[in-house]
Amino acid sequence: MTIRSAETVSSYKQKLAARFSRAAASYDQYAVFQELVLIELMARFAPKTNDSWLDIGTGTGRALKAMQSVQPQLSYFALDLSFDMLRQAQQRAADVSLVCADAESLPFKNNAFDGIFSSLAIQWCLHPDHLFKEWYRVLNDQGQVLIATLVEGSMPELGEAWQQVDGRLHHNQYPELEVILNHCRDAGFQVADAEQKTITVYFDSVKGAVYSLKKVGATLVTENTDMVSPSRWKAFESAYSKQMTDRGIPLSYEVAFIQLTKVDHG
Secondary structure, eight states: OOOSSSHHHHHHHHHHHHHHHHHHHHHHHHHHHHHHHHHHHHHTTOOTTOOEEEEEEEESSHHHHHHHHHTTSEEEEEEEEEEHHHHHHHOSSSSSEEEEOTBBOSSOOOOOOEEEEESSSSSSSHHHHHHHHHHHHEEEEEEEEEEEEEOOOOHHHHHHHHHHHTTTOSSSSOOOHHHHHHHHHHTTTEEEEEEEEEEEESSSSSHHHHHHHTTTTOOOTTTOOOOOHHHHHHHHHHHHHHHHHBEEEEEEEEEEEEEEEOOOOO
């Protein structure tokens, strides 16, 4: 996606916030894939005592609740672009400072946190080079970062089905893992660990697979998104149904799990 002006960036972020706000009430009911990713990411969560952690893209606060369960003594902050998502998070996690702001422009002073946790949020950011520099800025020396994000090859089933219908892309495309890691290194981080995994979720229908995206707000946000006519939807549904397995309709994701460390050379 090419961003040409500050106004365009603002428009994109406003639409993104609105889309996730609309999904806030239904998010938890449909977030099966997101829960699988969170479980994987939490296995890597090993903070020091008395740390202060920031959960970026907190959504409905599922990660906050999990982190508090593991390390209740830590100080937690949560940031999201959607105010309605933060309202949901407030109901789930107690004693957390909630901030409605942009992950690419953090409203915090330098060296404010010991750790940053972010599950399936940074794929919505526009400028990863600036994003990681911002994160580096707000972390203390030896601060940790735990990230889960989508990478190249995600949702091939959707691409295959739409290829049969109109040959066009109808879902987001993601960078290679190495591209993300290069942005991290350029910002000053040391890559402590990086692993890419395929996670596949199965549904009883094409509608169920599509709703797993729509009902959590994870649909494509562009200026020129075409409405899908009933006839095109029927053709897509027919094409996607051909991928049915014994376990159901598959929807696969390539997920990168990344651990970073800030080393302040200053």
